[in-house]
Amino acid sequence: MTSGGRIEITGLTKRFGSFVAVDDLTFTVEPGRITGFLGPNGAGKTTTLRMLLGLVSPTSGSATIDGTAYQDLADPLGTVGAALEATNFHPGRSGRDHLRVLATAAGIPIARVDEMLEMTGIPAFARRRAGTYSLGMRQRLALAAALLGDPGVLILDEPANGLDPEGIHWLRGFLRHLSTDQHKTILVSSHLLQEVEQTVDDVVIIANGVLVKQGAMADMRGGGGAVVRTPDPARLSEALAGRGLTATPGSDGELVVGTEDLRLVGEAAHEAGLPVWQLSRKAADLEELFLELTSGTNRNLGPGPTEGVA
Numbered sequence: 001m002t003s004g005g006r007i008e009i010t011g012l013t014k015r016f017g018s019f020v021a022v023d024d025l026t027f028t029v030e031p032g033r034i035t036g037f038l039g040p041n042g043a044g045k046t047t048t049l050r051m052l053l054g055l056v057s058p059t060s061g062s063a064t065i066d067g068t069a070y071q072d073l074a075d076p077l078g079t080v081g082a083a084l085e086a087t088n089f090h091p092g093r094s095g096r097d098h099l100r101v102l103a104t105a106a107g108i109p110i111a112r113v114d115e116m117l118e119m120t121g122i123p124a125f126a127r128r129r130a131g132t133y134s135l136g137m138r139q140r141l142a143l144a145a146a147l148l149g150d151p152g153v154l155i156l157d158e159p160a161n162g163l164d165p166e167g168i169h170w171l172r173g174f175l176r177h178l179s180t181d182q183h184k185t186i187l188v189s190s191h192l193l194q195e196v197e198q199t200v201d202d203v204v205i206i207a208n209g210v211l212v213k214q215g216a217m218a219d220m221r222g223g224g225g226a227v228v229r230t231p232d233p234a235r236l237s238e239a240l241a242g243r244g245l246t247a248t249p250g251s252d253g254e255l256v257v258g259t260e261d262l263r264l265v266g267e268a269a270h271e272a273g274l275p276v277w278q279l280s281r282k283a284a285d286l287e288e289l290f291l292e293l294t295s296g297t298n299r300n301l302g303p304g305p306t307e308g309v310a
């Protein structure tokens, strides 16, 4: 069982002619964690992953795994497993045969094939031609292929694409097991924050090839403040103001307080002699935050509606 290496992206840039697909990108991905690589369609995620895997050469900058570029790795399949597209299977070949060909070419014991099919939940389909697989099945087969060499680093491009809710639930648990129990490094791209929200520990968000945010998912969730409900919101507002806390009336008689510390709010209510009907943390609206961070940046859609010129 191989534990993961550290991915380091430094000043990574890719130009296609005059078009800058990836622009001076710098971030790191740590072992034992699941990192979501997020951005709207066309943001430059796939190009970045392709550079990391040595499939596209950077215009400048570097992408390394434990300090080594992919093309210089001594044992690439045993170090990094990748599933970039779920469609590159020979349609007439069974999933099992596909994995057997890969395993033989890489000198991996054939027994590992059935182990991986079992692990990714596709043994019953293994003897059917891959051309008949649903997108979800192809995703599982791509994952099985990526894991054949027991790599410490796993790079998955939109792995939840085509999975049904049960499949997404399964994927979430599976990736969690690989990161927590096997300490692997997992980088998962997605254009939907919601899709990976419950899966990832860290996020790297890009738009127009540029880094817009990197951090722990828990920090993204924070900042929402506290919600408190009481029979006399005006009096509680005053008590909170006395403690330097801002309180804004919400939609349904509640107050939204500018602190994450629920104790402060509870104490203010207690001092004012007010009963508290509800006191909870307000979750930040991640979808809103994501749209805000990346708004109007989907290059593939062209410019948005423009203001009329007087």
Ligand SMILES: Nc1ncnc2c1ncn2[C@@H]1O[C@H](COP(=O)(O)OP(=O)(O)OP(=O)(O)O)[C@@H](O)[C@H]1O
Pocket (backbone or CB within 6 Å): 016, 019, 021, 039, 040, 041, 042, 043, 044, 045, 046, 047, 048, 191, 299, 300
């Ligand atoms: N070989 C190429 N030649 C010219 N432009 C390219 C090439 N490859 C990618 N691009 C452009 O670079 C931009 C980034 O593409 P990329 O596929 O990396 O984005 P992405 O974030 O992965 O989006 P998606 O989720 O749609 O795959 C896009 O505008 C794309 O059209």
